[in-house]
Amino acid sequence: MKSSFALTRRLFVKTGLAAGGSVVFYMSAGVLPARASTPATIDLNSWIRIAPDGAVTAFCRTTELGQGAHTSLALIVAEELHMDGSAVAVEMAPVSEQFMDITQGQGAGYYVTWGSLSSRDMDTNMRRMAATVRILLLQAAAKLWAVPEQECSTEGGVVRHVGGRTLAYASVAPVAAALPIPQNVEPKPRAKWQRLGHSMARIDIPAKTDGSAIYGVDVKLPELLVATIMQCPIFGGTLRSVDSSAVERLPGVKKVVSLENAVAVVADGYWSAKKGLDVLRPVWNKSPHKPEDSSMQSAKLRVAAQSPGRLFVPVGAKEIELRTAHAQGMARGAQHLEAIYEVPFLAHAPLEPMNATAHVSRDRAELWVPTQYQSMVREVVAEILGLPRDKVIVHTTAVGGGFGRRTEIDYAIQAAQISRHVEQPVKLIWSREEDMSRGYFRPMTTIQLKAALDAQGNPTAFAFTAACPSIMDYSIERRNGAPQSEIDEAGLANARDWPYAVPERKVELALTDLGVPLTWMRSVGSAASVFALECFLDEMAAAAKIDSVAYRRQLLRNRPRELAVLEKAVSLADWDRPSTPGRHRGFALSISNGSVVAQVAEIEVNSQRAVKLHRIQCVVDCGIAYNPNAVVAQMEGGIIFGLTGALLGEIVLKNGAVVQKNFDSYPLLTLAQTPEIEVAILQSDAPVGGVGEEAVPPVGAAVANAIFAATGQRLRSMPFMRHGFTLANVR
Amino acid sequence: MSYLLNVNGENRVIDVNGDTPLLWVVRENLGLTGTKFGCGVGLCGACTVHLEGTAVRSCTVPIRAVSSNSRITTIEGLSKDRSHPLQIAWIAEQVPQCGYCQPGMLMAAAALLREKPEPNERDIDTAMTNLCRCGTYPRVKRAILRASGHNGRT
Incomplete structure (x- = not known):
């Protein structure tokens, strides 16, 4: 999702005594951002606290969204400190400068969960940090015993001397805190891992089985009021007026609060607030955007995709040479293919509707937010309320699904504004209808592809033009001033870095605004790009009269990592043998965030065009799988998320307003429709890659390719059910 | 209006408007937040509780439709110690x-x-x-x- 700046980093570990006699180890790094002229020393997030009772706590700036990030952190710290994984607790770090990540993006510092970066961040920072702490503890014990360091070892939370004496970490930590910090401590090599790489039960799960996990909607405070909101149904519209007198007399209703583009009812509980809101008749000012239907928007993108876009020119290449070579490659082709692929707007629709709780007083604000972007909540709320940032306290609650939607902070700002207005703590809860219809959405995207093949079917040139609106025109992230291109071209990465031997590529982006709020959604542009690429590759294979997997094999001959993943998937699915009669298979492969994923979909389509999803087999090479069972869970979840988007999901605008309001018109895949899912993890020497988003992109293509095998019909637009199919239960 | 309920084995009296869904009574009046609000119209099932032993989507059950002293079990009452x-x-x-x-x-x-x-x-x-x-x-x-x-x- 975000690219890192080039860094030169030198690690410092600092130590300190905290309240209650705990010893805190924290890390800072000398960082030289590419854009800065002088190095700045800024603290990174990695803290480890050892309490007098021996409790070890790791602090984290990654929101636990169910991806298992906190358990991975516990495993990393436990591995390096030679402790049991369950002996390390994980807490969200305070949202303050010292915990910000300054290694990504262009902002002042990030406290954010996105881009499948959590494990990768931990890999680079926390392993080294924890390894350094272990050496300090060892040295401290050696000093206390006046023995050589080499005679000491660590295990199970104690330092042990060869003579048999032991000292608990907690008792040597204060001495360790006063020692000079050893430099350049290397973390344990992978071959010596005893905990990392083995499945560990996730630490967040027990509280999610008895109702005790506290999500944003569950926050309780003294004197807490509850608000719900109606936002202008047309994007860009604002509130002109609202007659609140009758509503404010309803039982339980405290106040009607007008915001710039919304009106909220504050009451003693959600039901009173909702009943009040239901009878309000706000008058809206028109949007500066002309109200459109999605059919018009889709037509605009089709035009844009077939017109020249902004060409991606690799570093060191010249535009004119690239264009010439592409044209020559096209001319060499014995046959030419062309197709347009389309995906609609999608809503994230996490099961927990948007909500936030705020308690704003004159000189301070405290917020409880299920959020992926704590630093932005703090920054913007401080600005809007006119408070210094350190007077805005942000607590992260448990989060009922993020998928990218909670990188936007609209609901947190609203909660703060409403609380300021009523001068009391307020919990704002959006209805499902608001959550579904008020964005921010996954961009509608249209992709035109062209290929030329020689007489043997080998590609000689390839063109890819994506037309979509820009996320950076709408996301709150635009405050950090990242140029449009960097972000929106992320969706092009799959075409640029397509692993197949497809020469003379021309990759273009045609940004086309549609007036609809947008943000990142799980796998971002890859879901659209990989759908187009992996289906079009099947079209190329068919034109070459070669089996689609054999064709891929041939084009991956110089890519051992991708080829290994392909071969593993092929053997798992027994691809080279005919499929079960009546069943049909499709293949797709993608690379994103450092991970390679291949999937085989096995489906059945009956004469009434009812589709049964029998099975999805998935192979992932994420380099290192810290917690394999959690990686499998992320693959399963990504596949189901991707299937919902590919087969069922669609946000449609009519006269500028969203049609879909709830799960009846925006269905999610159900348990009965869910295929059997088989996941294999292929370990490799590659650095740790993402797993939260990476199962999403190929699944749509794998299913579309299988539907082609079953019916001879190419599905070039999502959702597939729009093409006259129905989705049947698997059994 | 006053309602008498038996929630997770305890008798509780609550005073609330009769059209209030059981979901919000459980969450806001009784403080049992394990039962979740997801869609408000009975489509998602996040609010499922047991009413006299039967699973119901509590967001679509107005409290006045719950007969007096009905046995209601929420996730908090499934077991005392995650032992179900x-x-x-x-x-x-x-x-x-x-x-x-x-x-x-x-x-x-x-x-x-x-x-x-x-x-x-x-x-x-x-x-x-x-x-x-x-x-x-x-x-x-x-x-x-x-x-x-x-x-x-x-």
């Missing part, structure tokens, strides 16, 4: 991701097991219509089979 066979199976199979839909899933599954102690996969398909956005369905199914004594597939 489904809770044990849920942890063993590592079911939840974000976890938000899971109280409703567990309550729907508990009602299924009470009715059919050894459900087959089709029974599970029919009974488990709760929605999950994270995609925990394969594990939900496995955990129900595990809790009902199947260690493999039926």
